[in-house]
Every structure is written in C-alpha cells, then in structure tokens.
Amino acid sequence: MSRFVQPVPAPDDPYAGDRLLRSWLERQLGPAGHAAAKGRLADLAADVAGPLRAAQADAEAHPPTLVRYDAWGARVDRIETSAGWRQQRAAAARHAVVALPYLPAARGTWGAATRVVQHALLHLYGPESATFSCPVAMADGAAALLSRPEVDAEVRDAWLPRLISTDPATAITSGQWMTEAQGGSDLARSTTIGRPAADGSWRLTGEKWFCSAADATMAVALARPEGAGRGSRVLAPFLVPRYAADSPLAGAVAPDAPAPGVTVHRLKDKLGTRALPTAEIGLHDAYALPLGDPAVPGLVRAMTLVVVTRLHNAAAAAGGMRRSLAYARAYAEARHVAGGPLSTNPLHRATLGALAVDAAGAFALAGHAFALLGRVEVGADPEAAAELRIVAPLAKLATGRLAVGSASEYLESFGGAGYVEDTGVPRLLRDAQVLPIWEGTTNVLAVDVLRAVAREDAGVPLLRRLDGAADLARPLSPVLADTLAALAGELRADLAAVAADPGAVAVVAGARGLALRMAYALTAALLVEQAAWGDEQAEVAAVLWARRWLRHEEIAADAHHHLDLLG
Numbered sequence: 226m227s228r229f230v231q232p233v234p235a236p237d238d239p240y241a242g243d244r245l246l247r248s249w250l251e252r253q254l255g256p257a258g259h260a261a262a263k264g265r266l267a268d269l270a271a272d273v274a275g276p277l278r279a280a281q282a283d284a285e286a287h288p289p290t291l292v293r294y295d296a297w298g299a300r301v302d303r304i305e306t307s308a309g310w311r312q313q314r315a316a317a318a319r320h321a322v323v324a325l326p327y328l329p330a331a332r333g334t335w336g337a338a339t340r341v342v343q344h345a346l347l348h349l350y351g352p353e354s355a356t357f358s359c360p361v362a363m364a365d366g367a368a369a370l371l372s373r374p375e376v377d378a379e380v381r382d383a384w385l386p387r388l389i390s391t392d393p394a395t396a397i398t399s400g401q402w403m404t405e406a407q408g409g410s411d412l413a414r415s416t417t418i419g420r421p422a423a424d425g426s427w428r429l430t431g432e433k434w435f436c437s438a439a440d441a442t443m444a445v446a447l448a449r450p451e452g453a454g455r456g457s458r459v460l461a462p463f464l465v466p467r468y469a470a471d472s473p474l475a476g477a478v479a480p481d482a483p484a485p486g487v488t489v490h491r492l493k494d495k496l497g498t499r500a501l502p503t504a505e506i507g508l509h510d511a512y513a514l515p516l517g518d519p520a521v522p523g524l525v526r527a528m529t530l531v532v533v534t535r536l537h538n539a540a541a542a543a544g545g546m547r548r549s550l551a552y553a554r555a556y557a558e559a560r561h562v563a564g565g566p567l568s569t570n571p572l573h574r575a576t577l578g579a580l581a582v583d584a585a586g587a588f589a590l591a592g593h594a595f596a597l598l599g600r601v602e603v604g605a606d607p608e609a610a611a612e613l614r615i616v617a618p619l620a621k622l623a624t625g626r627l628a629v630g631s632a633s634e635y636l637e638s639f640g641g642a643g644y645v646e647d648t649g650v651p652r653l654l655r656d657a658q659v660l661p662i663w664e665g666t667t668n669v670l671a672v673d674v675l676r677a678v679a680r681e682d683a684g685v686p687l688l689r690r691l692d693g694a695a696d697l698a699r700p701l702s703p704v705l706a707d708t709l710a711a712l713a714g715e716l717r718a719d720l721a722a723v724a725a726d727p728g729a730v731a732v733v734a735g736a737r738g739l740a741l742r743m744a745y746a747l748t749a750a751l752l753v754e755q756a757a758w759g760d761e762q763a764e765v766a767a768v769l770w771a772r773r774w775l776r777h778e779e780i781a782a783d784a785h786h787h788l789d790l791l792g
C-alpha cells in the first residue's frame with residue numbers, strides 16, 4: 226500500500242487573487258492611479274510567492290543569535306541574522322515598502338493616496354516577511370518623526386535619506402527604544418536620562434527592556450532630559466546610532482561594533498516573531514541626537530512615530546488574516562473529508578466564510594487609517610487629522626484582537642497539520658499574539674480612546690461617518706441602515722457619558738467594550754462606503770459584518786453561501 230502524502234497547499238497570487246484589495250485601490254486611487262500602481266504590486270506579489278516565501282522559511286529556521294565575545298575575549302555584542310532575514314531587508318528596500326510615501330515621484334503620482342499604495346504594499350509584503358514588517362514599521366515611524374519641522378535639518382539630511390533609500394546597499398532601518406523593565410505602557414516610569422554635551426549632541430544613560438530590530442542601524446530612544454521633571458510628557462525622542470560607524474565617539478573601533486555606550490545584554494526568547502532580534506539594551510553615555518528641542522515636552526513628537534507604527538500593526542493584522550485565509554482555502558481544496566474536498570463541506574465553508582468577513586473588515590479598517598494618514602501628511606487636512614486621532618487606536622486594537630482569534634481558527638482549519646512546526650502554520654498564531662501587545666495593549670488603547678473622546682471630542686468624526694453610512698446603506702439593505710442608525714444613537718449617548726466623567730469607574734471599566742463597539746461600527750461604515758461605490762463583495766461583507774459584530778447573529782448559512790465571493 227502506498228503512503229499518502231498530502232499535496233502542499235498553493236495559495237492564489239496575493240495581489241491578483243485579492244478582489245477586495247483590487248477594488249479598494251480602484252476606488253481610492255481611481256482607475257489611472259490604480260493602473261500606475263499595478264506593476265509595483267504585481268512585482269512584489271511575485272517576489273512574495275517566490276523567493277521571499279523561501280527567505281521567510283530560512284529566517285524562521287535560523288533565528289538570530291547574540292555573540293557577546295570574540296575568540297580573544299573582547300566584548301563584541303554582535304547580532305547574527307540569517308540570509309533569509311537579510312533577503313527580507315533587501316526586498317523591503319527594493320520594493321519601497323518604507324520609502325514610497327516619502328518619494329516625490331510617488332507623491333506626484335498619487336498625492337495624499339500614496340499611503341494607500343503603501344498600505345497595499347504592506348498587505349502583500351508583511352504576512353510572509355518573517356516579521357521584517359516590524360523593522361519596516363519602525364523605520365517608517367522614524368522617517369515620519371525625522372520629517373517633522375522641529376527636527377534639526379542637519380540631522381534630518383544625514384539620516385532620512387538612508388531610511389527611505391530604495392537601494393538595499395544603502396537602506397537602513399530603525400529600532401524604537403521606549404519600554405523599560407518597570408514600565409512599557411506607563412512611560413512616566415521611564416528612568417533613562419539625557420544629558421547635553423558641549424557640541425549640541427546628547428548622552429543617554431539607562432536600560433531599555435524591549436528593543437526589537439536590535440540589528441537596525443539606528444534607534445529612536447525616549448529619554449528624560451536632565452532636570453525636566455517627572456511624568457511622561459517631558460520625555461524626549463533622541464536618535465541613537467547603533468554602530469560605531471555612525472558614532473563620533475567611536476575612535477578606532479571596528480565600524481560594525483556597537484557604538485560606544487551601547488551594550489546588548491541579551492536577546493529575548495519570545496513566543497513568536499522568532500526571526501526578529503529583540504534585545505535588552507543598556508545605554509551608558511551613549512551618543513544621541515535630539516529630535517526636536519529636548520526642552521520642549523517631547524512625547525507629542527514621539528507620538529508621530531507611534532501613530533505610524535500602530536497603523537503598521539493594523540496592516541500586519543489585516544494582511545496576516547487575508548494570507549491565512551488564502552492558505553486555508555488552498556488547503557481545503559487539496560484536502561478530502563467525508564467523501565469529498567473539504568472546500569465543498571458546508572460547515573467548513575461557513576467557518577472560512579466568517580473568517581473572510583473578519584479579514585475584509587480588518588482590511589477596510591487598516592486601509593482607512595492609512596488613507597487618513599496620507600491626507601494629514603499631504604495637504605495637512607484638519608478633518609483627516611481629527612479622525613485619525615480616534616481611528617489609529619481603534620484600528621490597532623480591533624485588528625489586533627481579530628487577528629489572534631482568527632489565527633487560532635486558521636490553525637484549526639488545517640487539523641493536526643496546523644499544530645506541526647514545519648508546515649509553517651503554527652507561526653500564524655504565535656506572530657498574531659504580539660499584535661495586541663506591543664505599541665499599546667488593547668486596554669491601554671481603550672484608555673487612549675477615552676482620553677481622545679474626553680479631551681479632543683474625537684467621537685465627532687466617527688459619529689459623522691456612521692450617520693453618512695446609515696444613509697448610504699439604505700438602498701442596499703434597510704436592516705443594515707437601521708442597525709447603523711441605532712448604533713450611532715447609542716454611541717452618541719455613551720460618548721456623552723465619557724465626556725461628562727471620563728474617570729468614572731464604570732466608564733473606565735467599560736472602556737474596552739466601548740472601543741470595540743466603536744471600531745466594529747466604524748468598520749461596518751467603511752464596508753458600506755465601499756459597497757455604495759459598487760463593490761459587491763464589500764456589500765456582502767458589510768451585511769454579514771454588521772450581523773456578526775453589531776447584532777451578534779449567527780451568519781453560518783450566508784457565510785457558507787458567499788465564501789467564494791468573500792475569499
């Protein structure tokens with residue numbers, strides 16, 4: 226008897242096979258804008274389905290290591306990474322995954338929508354990048370921070386072109402050194418101190434507890450300028466060169482040695498993101514350049530970076546969900562159960578159909594956040610800025626939770642193979658779990674939403690969008706329109722209660738539930754907008770999303786029926 230060997234699942238081309246991505250781009254960019262992006266997106270998709278898939282496998286199989294001493298006992302603190310990781314780095318540069326929104330030619334073609342195209346690149350690149358999407362996010366955040374007018378032009382000119390280079394030989398990425406052992410969410414507990422030097426540079430001393438992309442060429446570190454007082458507002462962002470080559474204090478040290486005063490204590494042994502080196506790093510009088518005047522409270526400057534990385538987090542969540550769906554559908558085609566292909570089994574189709582609805586919702590939420598960011602950066606649109614204030618935390622928190630729940634289902638959809646490491650499937654769950662943790666846990670973001678509502682009336686743009694979507698939904702589905710209108714009414718009352726007493730115990734305790742309801746309502750509105758433009762898939766997704774997340778109904782029969790359209 227011959228031994229059964231399961232055919233390897235072969236997912237669709239990530240760009241050609243993603244109907245929602247293509248129709249979203251058609252609407253956001255217009256036919257000419259989408260046509261201008263197609264070559265770029267098809268090239269990246271081909272790379273992902275080919276060499277980058279292999280590079281991810283290599284990077285996962287060969288996690289980074291820290292070499293502390295050389296053969297003769299000299300301290301070297303060298304982080305060694307795999308060939309696959311370096312291939313991912315080169316591809317990110319070559320495909321302009323970070324650079325695109327900063328390139329004048331791209332802005333000339335797509336204007337404010339350049340961020341929409343970048344989101345499409347991230348959607349394709351991220352899921353099989355072995356989490357190189359993390360250094361990509363931080364490099365983009367650092368580039369956005371360096372682009373602020375308060376940053377010294379000399380510092381910007383020295384570092385920004387490297388962050389946004391599309392030449393793998395010169396492109397660099399950035400880390401972000403914020404979290405300390407005594408507090409990640411509570412930055413007020415930060416103890417890293419910055420002291421000015423005579424030449425205008427600064428020296429940082431302290432301990433950073435979670436430093437991802439610890440192999441990156443630079444980092445943005447938060448430090449408390451000496452004498453600045455307590456609290457988090459006064460913390461200032463500094464650029465720290467990671468290697469001797471960029472530190473004027475280095476003298477004759479080898480250029481790839483750590484910059485003087487930068488010590489890599491150890492690499493974290495993490496649940497997931499295994500190819501990504503995350504280190505504990507000590508700073509002792511490390512050379513640093515201020516990003517803006519450290520005498521002016523700097524947390525608000527650092528938030529430029531954090532907003533960008535939160536959006537990348539949402540893109541990673543949504544992209545991962547969509548790619549997992551593609552793999553699960555490919556597996557269902559190849560696997561047989563109960564006398565037929567799994568892909569024709571009504572119960573399995575219903576399970577995947579519900580996941581497809583979630584993937585569509587997460588995509589719309591992340592995509593909208595990028596569209597808003599583009600309008601803020603190109604054109605300084607005040608309405609977009611007001612909406613982004615609430616959409617950034619909502620998109621990050623809702624997509625992070627959806628990604629974890631979905632990843633668990635995706636593993637199950639592969640049966641036992643989903644639990645076996647060399648299928649590559651368990652990684653989906655491990656890597657999803659970081660999404661609700663870093664750059665603000667779900668609860669920390671929910672508290673941020675309360676703050677935005679109470680201090681900046683940030684609920685207003687959300688409610689306006691819901692009202693508009695209720696009108697748009699009327700010709701598509703009166704039930705959906707009524708659901709949105711009713712929810713807008715409820716949220717109006719809830720947000721008024723928040724504004725009246727944001728510190729009330731009931732308000733704080735209910736913050737997560739409120740934020741999720743806001744995010745789910747916003748997602749429904751975004752899908753309705755896409756549907757009203759003429760996208761049939763979005764119409765089905767909007768109706769099913771609203772039933773699933775706003776009315777908490779069972780959608781199995783319809784999810785089964787519409788799987789082919791949704792997926």
Ligand SMILES: Cc1cc2nc3c(=O)[nH]c(=O)nc-3n(C[C@H](O)[C@H](O)[C@H](O)COP(=O)(O)OP(=O)(O)OC[C@H]3O[C@@H](n4cnc5c(N)ncnc54)[C@H](O)[C@@H]3O)c2cc1C
Nearest residue numbers: 401402403404408409410435436437663664665666668669
């Ligand atoms: C894989 C990975 C990579 C990371 N990379 C980086 C990096 O590159 N740079 C960096 O700076 N950091 C990084 N981090 C750290 C990450 O940002 C922090 O772990 C995160 O912000 C949470 O901070 P904490 O660990 O101190 O947890 P805590 O802040 O102690 O949180 C513990 C619990 O308290 C809750 N909590 C905290 N504050 C509140 C509040 N106000 N209201 C209600 N609940 C609250 C949280 O939700 C959480 O459940 C990384 C983390 C991981 C897992």
